[in-house]
Amino acid sequence: MTTYLNGVSLPPSKRVSIFGGTHGNEMTGVTLVRQWIKNGAEVQRAGVLVTPFIANPKAVERRVRYIDQDLNRAFTPEILSLVERKDLPCEVKQAQEINRLFGPKGSKDAYDVIFDLHNTTSNMGCTFILENSGDDFILQMVNYIKCTLGQSSCHVLLNEHPELKYETTRSVAKHAVGLEVGPQPQGVIRSDILKSTRQILKYALDFIQLFNKGEEFAACDLEVYVLDASVDYPRDQHGDISAMIHPHLQDRDWQPLCPGDAIFLTFDGKTIYYEGEGTVYPTFINEAAYYEKHRAFVTTRKKVLPAKGVKIRTV
Numbered sequence: 001m002t003t004y005l006n007g008v009s010l011p012p013s014k015r016v017s018i019f020g021g022t023h024g025n026e027m028t029g030v031t032l033v034r035q036w037i038k039n040g041a042e043v044q045r046a047g048v049l050v051t052p053f054i055a056n057p058k059a060v061e062r063r064v065r066y067i068d069q070d071l072n073r074a075f076t077p078e079i080l081s082l083v084e085r086k087d088l089p090c091e092v093k094q095a096q097e098i099n100r101l102f103g104p105k106g107s108k109d110a111y112d113v114i115f116d117l118h119n120t121t122s123n124m125g126c127t128f129i130l131e132n133s134g135d136d137f138i139l140q141m142v143n144y145i146k147c148t149l150g151q152s153s154c155h156v157l158l159n160e161h162p163e164l165k166y167e168t169t170r171s172v173a174k175h176a177v178g179l180e181v182g183p184q185p186q187g188v189i190r191s192d193i194l195k196s197t198r199q200i201l202k203y204a205l206d207f208i209q210l211f212n213k214g215e216e217f218a219a220c221d222l223e224v225y226v227l228d229a230s231v232d233y234p235r236d237q238h239g240d241i242s243a244m245i246h247p248h249l250q251d252r253d254w255q256p257l258c259p260g261d262a263i264f265l266t267f268d269g270k271t272i273y274y275e276g277e278g279t280v281y282p283t284f285i286n287e288a289a290y291y292e293k294h295r296a297f298v299t300t301r302k303k304v305l306p307a308k309g310v311k312i313r314t315v
């Protein structure tokens, strides 16, 4: 990366992949990627190789999140370096295969961009999940989409939390972009969710093409939600949950949550209140896949992130 007066010049993004089915029951990505594997014209852009890819075919076949373990937590150095054995868990073998095809993770040979399409049962709308606040290229891409489709067209969840961050499937690429869209039940295809996912991706790919053609994107500020904490359900002495998301919190993803606001309702009718420090912005509220991860919702803090200007590096 070299700097110029108002920003940074970066190499073109030549190799891009769109992953669907990292979780086999999140049907928007599965459906769109299956269409684009048959006919990729919609996602092709001049000068860019765009590869639609089903990331966990065995889980997709069984319409489950995963077979043996969560693929989207499997891209750790330990797992990627395990010696190949027949009896390795399904998602360990798949993670090593993806690393071979689109990585190696952290190397100069890795794909430039991976868009990893997810669905959530939470009322999150379209959310970019980013893992690098210093990635000006992707911050500028999101800003371009927000300027084109409207500031409320998507949210940005930034996960750089020392304990809560995880090694995602998309992290094998130089620029990892999670696109989380909901609410959508697991195993279900909703037309409104598919439509908004398709539209966001169109403008993301358009941005890459404009950047590669030499368009400069001026420095800007982007509003993001920084992952702050994970909140589990209240549990009884057996470890079973003893309360549900309170009706005043349900579906209020991204709305301010203040100390003293209701967050849980116990099964015998008592209200449990939020006792955190100051106002936070909850999301992933009542995500079905997170019950096993002991997560009822996460809290975030709003932040304005500066993005440097970006333009293509020609030499």
Ligand SMILES: CC(=O)N[C@@H](CC(=O)O)C(=O)O
Pocket: 023, 072, 118, 119, 120, 121, 129, 168, 178, 180, 287, 289
């Ligand atoms: C509901 C869901 O699967 N969300 C994704 C978020 C991400 O891609 O970072 C996950 O937990 O892996």
Ligand SMILES: [Zn+2]
Pocket: 022, 023, 026, 117, 118, 119
């Ligand atoms: Zn997912």
